[in-house]
Amino acid sequence: MKQAPDFLRIEENMRTGPLAAHDFLGSDERSLAAIIYHDRLLLEQLGLTAKDFAQRMRYFSSKAGADAGPQIVDGKFAVERAEYIGRILCPFADNFQAPKAVITVVNKELGKKVVWSDLNVHLIEEHGFFEGEGAPFRIEPSFYAEVLEI
Template identity: 40%
Template sequence: MTQVGIVMKESPEDRKLEEVLRSSRLAAGGFMGHDNRSVSEVIDADATELSRLGFTKEQVAERMRQITKVAISGLGTWVQVGDGMEGKVDEAKGWLICPWPHKGKLAKRITVVKVIETGESIRWSDLNTHLISEHGFFEGKGSDFRIEPRKLIRTIF
């Protein structure tokens, strides 16, 4: 039996957002990487994955913010940010702008977290934290700052 897919109608705002996310206007290479799914499909799939892992986007974003706050004190050097975890924050001049149509201006700051025992590491920008917290968006597959929910949770919790 062939399942007939339901094609949701996109509003002009959705189309504009999709265009901005796939363009390089705000970040080199854009936010969608080589992901051919729509933005809402990416968000829905990651929300499902997150729920399966037993977390909410708010919990994840809050933990990311906590780690960034501790790591900032290292002034660009590695500091302990949790049990068996080191983190550091690098800052660059300027701001990162949220692609969603609202006032979202974040410091150009990148947090890197490393699990000492395994060497596994993950990084995020302040914009990543905002995108997860406010929009449930972990970015498209292949994007420079795509965060895999499973890896993120394994690393920071």
């Protein structure tokens, strides 16, 4: 898939170094445009939108106090928020900055766990970007939809 020059520049931001010690694209060999496009198709198959995802993730984030330990939400989700000093810039160069925070949700009924950062919510909501395969904060749409019951 061809991609626009600005996506090439954004890809550079996503590589290890400029913003984080990990690569937002992971080991994915597809282009940024292709990753976004294919995840959009996946969402369509699931009958969801990126907004649905972000809204559900934000719901859980709001239920967990910073470094407050696991909180039980809706009787079956254990939600924990670890917050760090500092902020991280959005690699799409839109001037958005997210607190450095990691949210962990365990669906106790399913016995399955998902993890994301505050930045993930913005990347999904504003850019439809779930990160590349193999990236530490890759949000696998079908798995996250299952665990978060979206």
